[in-house]
Amino acid sequence: xxxxxxxxxxxxxxxxxxxxxxxxxxxxxxxxxxxxxxxxxxxxxxxxxxxxxxxxxxxxxxxxxxxxxxxxxxxxxxxxxxxxxxxxxxxxxxxxxxxxxxxxxxxxxxxxxxxxxxxxxxxxxxxxxxxxxxxxxxxxxxxxxxxxxxxxxxxxxxxxxxxxxxxxxxxxxxxxxxxxxxxxxxxxxxxxxxxxxxxxxxxxxxxxxxxxxxxxxxxxxxxxxxxxxxxxxxxxxxxxxxxxxxxxxxxxxxxxxxxxxxxxxxxxxxxxxxxxxxxxxxxxxxxxxxxxxxxxxxxxxxxxxxxxxxxxxxxxxxxxxxxxxxxxxxxxxxxxxxxxxxxxxxxxxxxxxxxxxxxxxxxxxxxxxxx
Amino acid sequence: xxxxxxxxxxxxxxxxxxxxxxxxxxxxxxxxxxxxxxxxxxxxxxxxxxxxxxxxxxxxxxxxxxxxxxxxxxxxxxxxxxxxxxxxxxxxxxxxxxxxxxxxxxxxxxxxxxxxxxxxxxxxxxxxxxxxxxxxxxxxxxxxxxxxxxxxxxxxxxxxxxxxxxxxxxxxxxxxxxxxxxxxxxxxxxxxxxxxxxxxxxxxxxxxxxxxxxxxxxxxxxxxxxxxxxxxxxxxxxxxxxxxxxxxxxxxxx
Ligand SMILES: Nc1ncnc2c1ncn2[C@@H]1O[C@H](COP(=O)(O)OP(=O)(O)OP(=O)(O)O)[C@@H](O)[C@H]1O
Ligand SMILES: [Mg+2]
Numbered sequence: 001x002x003x004x005x006x007x008x009x010x011x012x013x014x015x016x017x018x019x020x021x022x023x024x025x026x027x028x029x030x031x032x033x034x035x036x037x038x039x040x041x042x043x044x045x046x047x048x049x050x051x052x053x054x055x056x057x058x059x060x061x062x063x064x065x066x067x068x069x070x071x072x073x074x075x076x077x078x079x080x081x082x083x084x085x086x087x088x089x090x091x092x093x094x095x096x097x098x099x100x101x102x103x104x105x106x107x108x109x110x111x112x113x114x115x116x117x118x119x120x121x122x123x124x125x126x127x128x129x130x131x132x133x134x135x136x137x138x139x140x141x142x143x144x145x146x147x148x149x150x151x152x153x154x155x156x157x158x159x160x161x162x163x164x165x166x167x168x169x170x171x172x173x174x175x176x177x178x179x180x181x182x183x184x185x186x187x188x189x190x191x192x193x194x195x196x197x198x199x200x201x202x203x204x205x206x207x208x209x210x211x212x213x214x215x216x217x218x219x220x221x222x223x224x225x226x227x228x229x230x231x232x233x234x235x236x237x238x239x240x241x242x243x244x245x246x247x248x249x250x251x252x253x254x255x256x257x258x259x260x261x262x263x264x265x266x267x268x269x270x271x272x273x274x275x276x277x278x279x280x281x282x283x284x285x286x287x288x289x290x291x292x293x294x295x296x297x298x299x300x301x302x303x304x305x306x307x308x309x310x311x312x313x314x315x316x317x318x319x320x321x322x323x324x325x326x327x328x329x330x331x332x333x334x335x336x337x338x339x340x341x342x343x344x345x346x347x348x349x350x351x352x353x354x355x356x357x358x359x360x361x362x363x364x365x366x367x368x369x370x371x
Numbered sequence: 372x373x374x375x376x377x378x379x380x381x382x383x384x385x386x387x388x389x390x391x392x393x394x395x396x397x398x399x400x401x402x403x404x405x406x407x408x409x410x411x412x413x414x415x416x417x418x419x420x421x422x423x424x425x426x427x428x429x430x431x432x433x434x435x436x437x438x439x440x441x442x443x444x445x446x447x448x449x450x451x452x453x454x455x456x457x458x459x460x461x462x463x464x465x466x467x468x469x470x471x472x473x474x475x476x477x478x479x480x481x482x483x484x485x486x487x488x489x490x491x492x493x494x495x496x497x498x499x500x501x502x503x504x505x506x507x508x509x510x511x512x513x514x515x516x517x518x519x520x521x522x523x524x525x526x527x528x529x530x531x532x533x534x535x536x537x538x539x540x541x542x543x544x545x546x547x548x549x550x551x552x553x554x555x556x557x558x559x560x561x562x563x564x565x566x567x568x569x570x571x572x573x574x575x576x577x578x579x580x581x582x583x584x585x586x587x588x589x590x591x592x593x594x595x596x597x598x599x600x601x602x603x604x605x606x607x608x609x610x611x612x613x614x615x616x617x618x619x620x621x622x623x624x625x
Contacts, residue, residue: 148482237465241527244425244459245479246451 004062006033011043015066017059018051024058033062037069045070045077055086064093131328135258138250147251157260161222165268168221173205173213173272177279180204185288194288198298201280207307208314210273212359215318218265219351223326226257227347230330231340239331249331258323265319266312273311306371310362317358325351377436378403378535378567379424384433386419392431393419395593399586406561406568406581408601410616411588417571418462420588421539424569425459426450437535455483458528458536458566462543464520466512472499472523473508479530498526502556518549525556536560538570542577554580575619579605587613 003024006015013036024030037045047063067090070077079087108116141147184200230253233239242249277299284290329347333339379401386394393416401407409417422428424435426442435442437453445453466475476495480486486494496508502522504515512520521541528536541557542550554577560566561581572578578585578601585604587597589612597604597613608614 150481233468236468237461237463238467240422240427241459241461241465241467244427244454244457245482246454247482 002029004029004033006036008036008039008042011041013037013039013042013045014048015046016048016051017055020054021052021059022054022056024062030062030065034065034069037066038073042073043075045075046080047077047082048080049083049086050081052081052083055083060086060089060093063090067094127332128328131331132324134250135254135324135327138248138255141251142255147255148247149251149255153252154256154259157256158264160225161218161261162264162267165218165221165264166271168217169214169268169272170275172217173210173275174279174282176209176213177201177205177276177281178283179279180209180276181280181283185283189288194284195290195294195298197280197284197288198290198295199302201284202277202299202302203307205276205280206273206303206311208311208359210276211269211311211314211318212355213276214265214268214272214315215322215355216352218261218268218319219322219325219348219355222261223322223351224344224348226323226326227330227333227343228340230254230327231333231343234330234333235335235337235340254327254331257327258320261319261323262316263319265322266315269312269315273308310366310371314359314362317362318355321354321358322351325354377401378405378438379569380436380439381424382434382436384420384423384435385431386416386423387431388419392593393590394588394595397433397586397588397595399595399598401567401569402584403567404561404565405584406557406570408578408582408585409569409571409588410573410578410585410601412573412590412616415588415590417588418539421537421569421571425457425537426454455479455531456534458525458531458533460521460524460528460536460538460541462539464512464517464524466520466523466527468512471509471511472504472515472526475512475523476527476530479527483531494530495526498529499523501529502526503552518545521545521553522556525553529560532564533566535567535569538568538572540572540574541570542572542574550574550577551580557581573616575617578617587616 003018003021004015004026005018006013008014015033036042045066047066052059063086067077071094138147138149142149180201181197184197185194188194188196188200230239233253239249239253242252281292281295281299284295285292326347329343329350333343377400381397381399384394384397385392386397397420409420411417419428423430426435430443434444437456440449440453442450442453466472467478470478473492473495476498477491480491480494481488484491496505499505499507502525504519504522504526507515507519507523512523515523521544525536525541538557541553545553557568557570558581561568568581570577570581582601585598585601586595587604588594589596597609601617604613605617608617
């Protein structure tokens with residue numbers, strides 16, 4: 001005998017349930033049943049569970065669907081010998097006390113999408129400039145001695161993006177110097193000009209590579225941690241607690257981090273320049289056979305103040321950009337764990353994008369003023 | 372009790388987020404020294420109401436007066452002043468995770484009082500002892516249990532001897548005994564310090580044990596369905612919904 005069997009007798013739909021209904025998955029039969037119930041002829045639904053033994057949610061789901069169809073058509077199903085538990089579950093499922101206040105519209109026209117996108121870009125721009133304004137005001141408060149920023153937070157932040165960042169910056173910039181030297185040497189060797197590897201590495205590192213590498217490292221290391229830390233504080237209501245204590249979260253959380261990164265980035269950039277030159281020197285001396293003294297002299301003579309300062313300036317700008325992106329996405333983080341992940345991702349991506357944009361702007365500016 | 376002055380007054384409050392309205396035209400008063408309960412079903416906007424009362428979120432329209440001062444549209448300075456007179460215990464405690472318990476409690480004192488650091492230390496220990504956490508000064512929030520976090524959060528809320536303390540679901544996630552202890556603590560604070568207390572909760576035992584005034588928010592009609600002493604409300608429920616809520620859905624004969 002079929003487990004779920006139904007017959008139509010005149011205008012009655014008679015359903016009988018037999019035996020164990022566990023993990024019921026005869027979708028074809030189910031569909032037929034629903035279709036039958038929707039038939040206009042039907043004015044009465046009888047569900048007979050006399051033969052039912054064991055059952056699980058798969059049966060509840062079927063009865064629930066049927067009950068909903070019946071409800072829509074104003075039919076009250078007649079239940080015969082229903083197990084008490086099953087009956088209560090169905091009643092519980094049917095007794096929705098509140099529907100969601102807003103029904104999410106997901107059918108939007110193309111124009112609406114474009115419109116929404118435009119609005120969100122506009123809002124994002126406003127939020128961004130607002131954040132910059134707040135940070136600027138926080139800085140002014142600090143300078144006029146009215147800030148609630150604590151020295152200890154600044155020193156923690158300095159420590160975190162200062163000497164704790166040195167190992168990774170050292171490693172990466174040494175490797176970059178090494179790679180620059182290698183790649184350059186292959187070409188320069190064909191002209192017998194491998195001594196110019198020293199100049200190549202020095203100019204490359206000091207002008208831009210040192211700053212870029214440090215910037216990317218710090219975006220991934222520190223910018224991300226800023227977004228995650230402040231975002232988590234948002235989730236834990238810590239930011240709310242600050243606000244309701246009358247403490248401005250920008251003064252308290254954002255400012256020390258921004259200051260720390262702005263101060264340490266130029267210094268780290270200098271260090272990266274130096275380590276890159278060492279990396280280049282390592283290749284020059286051990287593989288190209290350039291005497292150490294000679295390599296050193298070539299390197300030093302290739303350093304120009306312009307290049308060096310432009311590099312440091314890049315570092316400074318990247319520091320500010322990374323700090324702003326990290327803190328901005330932290331402060332505007334949502335209220336669950338998911339949004340912390342999202343904030344972190346956005347912070348790193350935005351930092352890197354803005355670094356590239358700023359590099360472009362600085363390069364054009366340097367071109368114009370002729371550095 | 373004689374006619375006491377309204378400590379907090381809500382006038383024609385509309386609360387919501389953007390186009391989404393949660394409550395319309397809410398008017399109520401919270402008297403000084405009251406233990407005032409904000410109750411209602413899940414999602415009806417109790418926490419949102421608390422955020423408006425504490426100045427964290429602006430109402431869509433309407434005003435909140437604290438001690439007769441318009442809090443909603445006050446200048447930043449006035450607002451901060453009022454906020455410093457508020458202590459708030461958040462649903463999760465909201466302790467600063469990078470600071471020890473003592474540092475958490477010391478923070479508002481460092482910022483807003485002239486006490487020396489040794490005095491602050493003493494006071495922080497005292498506040499911790501008041502909530503039964505003596506000896507936990509140097510623990511970090513991650514090293515203590517949820518109930519202890521709540522109590523530590525309360526100690527921080529009491530740091531500046533506030534005139535009003537707000538609680539969001541104080542007993543959520545606490546075992547019955549801890550929750551009773553917290554209720555007792557709330558009563559103690561109210562009676563010994565004369566603090567006005569505003570509690571968002573749907574814990575019936577707490578409502579009847581501590582509350583002496585209340586409002587009942589309803590999400591469907593977006594309005595205040597009932598107000599007054601919860602014990603009186605239970606005796607003379609103004610409507611079916613309030614009765615159901617106060618008797619856990621069991622109706623009259625509960
Ligand atoms: N920041 C927000 N933006 C938009 N909608 C929100 C926001 N916060 C809360 N809501 C909505 O407001 C409604 C009420 O939320 P609220 O947290 O005030 O409820 P509640 O009464 O405290 O509920 P519970 O008893 O479950 O804590 C919910 O439907 C929620 O979706
Ligand atoms: Mg809530």
